[in-house]
Amino acid sequence: MISVNENVTKYVDQLLDREEELCIKSYYLENKATVIDCGINAAGSIGAGILFADISLAGLGKVSVVPGIIDNFYINFAQVYVDRPAIACLGSQKPGWKLKADGFAGTGYGPARAISQRPKNIYAAINYVDDAETAVINIETQTLPAAKELDYIAKQCSTDPECVVALVARPNSIAGSVVSGTRVVEWAMNRLFQLGYDIKDITTASGACPITPLKREETDFMGASFDSIAYYGMAYLYAQGRNDIFKEASSLSSKSYGKSFKALLRESQGDFSKVDPTMYAPARIMVNGIQDGSLETYGKLDPAMLLESYGIKR
Secondary structure, X not given: OXXXXXXXXXXXXXXXXXXXXXXXXXXXXXXXXXXXXXXXXXXXXXXHHHHHHHHHOOOOEEEEEEEEEEOOEEEEEEEXXXXXXXXXXXXXXXXXXXXXXXXXXXXXXXXXHXXXXXXXXXXXXXXXXXXXXXXXXXXXXXXXXXXXXXXXXXXXXXXXXXXXXXXXXXXXOHHHHHHHHOOHHHHHHHHHHHOOOOHHHOOEEEXXXXXXXXXXXXXXXXXHHHHHHHHHOEEEEEEOOOOHHHHHOOHHHOOOOOOOHHHHHHHOOOOHHHOOHHHOOOOEEEEXXXXXXXXXXXXXXXXXXXXXXXXXXX
């Protein structure tokens, strides 16, 4: 079985070799762990965001940034294809590891999750575990982690701190915005998992989603980035065949459809975890049956909602 952590070391090497070019900065902490700042104090870049996202997908996908036009407005799009999406998306990219310590809070995702098995029910469903010595973790946070945070990650991954590499960025950064645009396939896979679908039946997938413009306030950016996926994100899945569950896998099936995530967050007292979970789904899903040749389309795109969320006047 492929090791997702060993599979991304080549991308980590690229980040370290191209620090100046990519406007990022690496640090070696006193415990010998490595931190790569892709968007906390460092400015970061689109190139850094692409590598950050490639690593989050365990090296089992490929990310690119392409031009797009929405109602005569030029918008960057993140385009991604993913092989082994159950492992790449749910076993790696899904932000499933809450990290909290004195003075530090963040969300961990990426290959190291497959060593720590966070959360365990997902790895039981996809039947995957990684036992690599090297642990590579993406962290969404506002501050750089210190040695004690990486000591904790090393312990949870049964390895030494010197074997831990942490890539860090704020969501509302250039790199963070690129990564958020690549989550459209992950959202589709996660929604299907919630609906009880055997996600291992999805053998490969692709997606495209607008990259949310940066905003002054972090919560405004987060809401708009979720709107990008729920109202304009597109996922194309190769599945074994037709299944009625797919009808419920787009955001259009949600009773909350039509509300922005900013409004939903207001209703949830500022807690994204309390937002209607059925809204965490792509705007449009196309499913191509491998066995029966079927092609089904679900959901719709809503450019008006998206541009309003971005603050673009039509």
